[in-house]
Amino acid sequence: MKARGAPHLPVDPGRAGRRSASLMKSRILPALGLAPFAAYVLLFLAVPTLLAIGSGFFDDEGFTLDNLGALLAPATLEAFGASIWVSALTAAIGAVVGAVLCWALAALPETGPLRRVVDSASSVLAQFGGVMLAFAFIATIGIQGIVTVLLRERGGVDIYAGGVWLYELPGLILPYLYFQVPLMVITFLPAVSALGPGWAEAVATLGGSSGAYWLRVGLPVLAPAFLGSLLLLFANAFSSYATAAALISQGSQIVPLQIRAALIGETGGSSASTAGALALGMIVVMTAVMLVYGRLMARAARWQR
Amino acid sequence: MSARVPGRPSPVAARIVVAVVGGLFLIPLVAMLEFTLRQTAGGYGLEHWAALFDPENARRYRTLFQGIGNSFALAAIALAIVLVLFFPTIVLVHLRFPRLERALDLLTVLPIAIPAIVLVVGFAPVYRVIGQLFGSGVWTLGLAYGVLVLPFAYRAIVADLQGMDARTRAEAARSLGAGWGTVLVRVIAPGVRRGLLAASLLTIAIVLGEFTVSSLLNRTTLQVALLQVSKSDPFAAVIVSLLSLIGAFAVLLAVSSTSSATRRRARRGGGPFAGALAAPGAPAAPAPVSATAKES
Secondary structure, three states: OOOOOOOOOOOOOOOOHHHHHHHHHHHHHHHHHOHHHHHHHHHHHHHHHHHHHHHHHEEOOEEOOHHHHHHHOHHHHHHHHHHHHHHHHHHHHHHHHHHHHHHHHHOOOOOOHHHHHHHHHHHHHHOOOOHHHHHHHHHHHOOOOHHHHHHHHHHOOOOOOOOOOOOOHHHHHHHHHHHHHHHHHHHHHHHHHHOOHHHHHHHHHOOOOHHHHHHHHHHHHHHHHHHHHHHHHHHHHHHOOHHHHHHOOOOOOOHHHHHHHHHOOOOOOOHHHHHHHHHHHHHHHHHHHHHHHHHHHHHHHHHHO | OOOOOOOOOOHHHHHHHHHHHHHHHHHHHHHHHHHHHEOOOOOEOOHHHHHHHOHHHOOOOHHHHHHHHHHHHHHHHHHHHHHHHHHHHHHHHHHHOHHHHHHHHHHHHHHHHOOHHHHHHHHHHHHHHHHHHHOOOHHHHHHHHHHHHHHHHHHHHHHHHHHOOHHHHHHHHHHOOOOHHHHHHHHHHHHOHHHHHHHHHHHHHHHHHOOHHHHHOOOOOHHHHHHHHHHHOHHHHHHHHHHHHHHHHHHHHHHHHHOOOOOOOOOOOOOOOOOHHHOOOOOOOOOOOHHHHOOO
């Protein structure tokens, strides 16, 4: 009964009168200590989540499955397709570039200044989404951006010859990569660093080349961590809203922007239910991705002890 | 490490790769700086920087300053939630309810697995009720922000807690007659101070960068104000963005250079993306990192 798992305070078993008091002390009071947190999580995490998922099933007249039909509307399917496309593309490019960077970083001394600067920069930039990121890219490849102007005036290349794409779906790719690559460095570098020199030396002793090392040792060991990080990057791009919201003011090309339109009532109709149905769709995708991610990371952890 | 070891680039090659990617990543930052130095009349100068800090323009940038003020107030509220609500609960679960630790692990991943834009759909009706009860003051948003920072604060604190042998120390303190409050504040807190520091910095960084929830709930925060101001005065918006980036980078670099060199790098579990700031400061995963067992 008492002292379950954790080493508890020694309870004096000799006095029966103190027993209920000590039970009170050892179990009930601590349990009460959990109450504020439980209430907070219930109100600000459980209730909003259930409301977000559930509101797709209700409208003014009660329970309905009609709104889920909104998930199958062509515009919605197109938005999900665009969201998945842009997330997959930026995750793939970000993962590859990030992995190469990790491979290079792992060869540098862990406590050296370069490594530390890159670590800190990655942490800041992985976090650098949203409005400020949009500004950075407007200043870079906006119509008057420095790169745009330099290319046009010095290089004779007009990146917007076919129309300005920065404020549309393709415009999201470069800004997204700007946080995807640093995120890859943060998530994947520990796995690469854990590839000790011992294995490489063992391969060398047996006469193996770099190619053999990567093919037979490096890649198989790193594969789960790489795929896990790839999924994480996908989830990261799929759920990000702020960058797109700051860049794209016309239209709702991706799902988060569709939710924005539904929430601020651009679409008309029972917009709360539409937002709910879209939110449900996003949660389904995220759940699938996170489940696979969890399994991959558990496998990857084997090599990082 | 010599280049003879298969599979590793030579230090020169490694430096070249880092330099090339780093250089590409510097371009947008340089572009931001170049943008803020453009003069209205042509050429470069500090015109826009001077304008932003000129008290005479205070009215023009009122929204911006209001947003900055609100964001810092919200950061303080979220920080209070982390330190006064989350931290004691995490310690309590660790010491007294170890069976709940796994559940808490899963619970605290939820705000990451559920995109903020989805949470907003649920926050909207909740905040309609809150608005009726407490008015539409900006401070109520701090309660929602607590949820957003929960995963990151939790991981930063828990990683340190598991490395410090908290149970034995708490028991020792208790047997010497310390109350739970004393144990929490004078035994556990000093032991996990690095975790608490990382959790606090993360909380502030996340709140200052938050846009999704505040913009859709119509609260003026730093990011909302930036977007609004950028429509009339893009220079001021870019200057503030650049300054906050440099500030974040400086803080992180300072934190990572005070950390002991022998400390093993963080291994991130649970899937904390977007707010991955914890990496240099604290091991963010409940990893079995033996090196963290000693107090730094």
